[in-house]
Amino acid sequence: MRHLINPLDFSTEELDKLFDLASDIEKHPEAYEHKCTGKKIATCFYEPSTRTRLSFETAMLNLGGSVIGFSDASASSAAKGESVADTIRVISCFADICAMRHPKEGAATVASTHSTIPVINAGDGGHQHPTQTLTDLLTIRALKGRLGNFTIGLCGDLKFGRTVHSLINALSRYEGIRFVFISPEELRIPDYIVDMLKEKNIPFEEVIRLEEAIGDLDLLYMTRVQRERFFNEEDYVRLKDFYILDKAKMELAREDMLVLHPLPRVNEISVEVDDDPRAVYFKQVQYGVYVRMALILTLLGLA
Amino acid sequence: MLNVGKIEEGYVLDHIKAGKSLTIYHLLKLDKTDAQVAIIKNARSSKMGKKDILKVECPVGSINLDVLAFLDRNITVNVIQDGEIMHKEDLILPKEVRNVIKCKNPRCITSIEQGLEHIFMLSDEEKGIYRCKYCEGKYTGY
Numbered sequence A: 001m002r003h004l005i006n007p008l009d010f011s012t013e014e015l016d017k018l019f020d021l022a023s024d025i026e027k028h029p030e031a032y033e034h035k036c037t038g039k040k041i042a043t044c045f046y047e048p049s050t051r052t053r054l055s056f057e058t059a060m061l062n063l064g065g066s067v068i069g070f071s072d073a074s075a076s077s078a079a080k081g082e083s084v085a086d087t088i089r090v091i092s093c094f095a096d097i098c099a100m101r102h103p104k105e106g107a108a109t110v111a112s113t114h115s116t117i118p119v120i121n122a123g124d125g126g127h128q129h130p131t132q133t134l135t136d137l138l139t140i141r142a143l144k145g146r147l148g149n150f151t152i153g154l155c156g157d158l159k160f161g162r163t164v165h166s167l168i169n170a171l172s173r174y175e176g177i178r179f180v181f182i183s184p185e186e187l188r189i190p191d192y193i194v195d196m197l198k199e200k201n202i203p204f205e206e207v208i209r210l211e212e213a214i215g216d217l218d219l220l221y222m223t224r225v226q227r228e229r230f231f232n233e234e235d236y237v238r239l240k241d242f243y244i245l246d247k248a249k250m251e252l253a254r255e256d257m258l259v260l261h262p263l264p265r266v267n268e269i270s271v272e273v274d275d276d277p278r279a280v281y282f283k284q285v286q287y288g289v290y291v292r293m294a295l296i297l298t299l300l301g302l303a
Numbered sequence B: 001m002l003n004v005g006k007i008e009e010g011y012v013l014d015h016i017k018a019g020k021s022l023t024i025y026h027l028l029k030l031d032k033t034d035a036q037v038a039i040i041k042n043a044r045s046s047k048m049g050k051k052d053i054l055k056v057e058c059p060v061g062s063i064n065l066d067v068l069a070f071l072d073r074n075i076t077v078n079v080i081q082d083g084e085i086m087h088k089e090d091l092i093l094p095k096e097v098r099n100v101i102k103c104k105n106p107r108c109i110t111s112i113e114q115g116l117e118h119i120f121m122l123s124d125e126e127k128g129i130y131r132c133k134y135c136e137g138k139y140t141g142y
Helices: A012-027 A050-062 A084-094 A107-114 A130-144 A162-171 A191-199 A210-214 A233-243 A247-251 A281-299 B021-027 B065-071
Strands: A040-045 A066-070 A097-102 A119-124 A150-155 A177-182 A204-207 A219-222 A258-260 B010-017 B036-045 B049-057 B076-081 B084-089 B096-098 B119-124 B129-132
Touching (some): A012 A130, A040 A050, A050 A281, A130 A162, A130 A219, A150 A210, B065 B096
Antiparallel strands (some): B010 B049, B096 B119, B119 B129
């Protein structure tokens, strides 16, 4: 049985098939309205997450299936001390597929080893969040027309941001990608990722200011720079504006550069950018639903 | 100079990092056997300055050498039979190590899930890097 625990669980060929399916769903949603009639997804969320959970639930409802689950550990038997292994054994009796979010790293791996239904990792602590990565890849493929041969800038907190690490790992499997890492010194990309890129001969550069790099980019992936990540307030105040995307910085960018963001956005993208046709972070949410629909169909063997 | 008598059959584990012999003793679960064991701490070593040595009188084959390779590839394993060193055993890194050490990452599911085995997988053979099967945290030494 297939699960999705890590963004690299699917080969690039398998991802191509998945994205083809997602694109077909986008074009012909009515053809998929009853594909999961009689099927149930269990959304087991041990910590709150509005967008991811609703995206999974919407995906299943769009396919004609139904939804059970919990959205907070205190409302589940985890509060009574039940293990993940026991919970998934029980859920396996109720549902056909499970999307699980858990604050502990590796929880979805534990679930997958005891489950008799496919498990989708909907986020396990700071470890992996594979459906966000699939969403990012599908958005790039749909809007750029290709996965490869572009320069992508990743901006903000590159040290702790798991979505950034997963995306770099996933993109490193495609040809002709150049990375530009834009972050303050304190939040630089971790060494193990730098080592991986060097090993694979993938070109990258690191810069401090967004203005220095934005003109060269085909894609800009924004993330939040959080105040609490800085050692002192002075540095935060000095650097924070470098990482706020506004109209003035967008004027330095190419006409076909796209801006992505995993959301929630706080203040790192000024609201004045939202109307710019290059700002695609809300379209990205829609692609998240398509890719989750395609994933549910694939894991249930209904694709 | 301290003298410890020779053993007839078993292992002499040499070049253990000074101070680590008791940890190795426990991780090899020697405390759970009735084997005769000599623990020599802070022996003089031309190579290491100071080192620890473990001498274990036991049937050859009864110690899990995989665990030793995982813990420290620099340990020399002398196999003793009839009171003589038969050969030095080459340590080969195991692909997987179960329930020898615990994952130290407090955010790992192993920190709360009952009855879960602690499993480390070999992720880089060349560099000898092991990662927790669940959180992928790097094993950083015993």
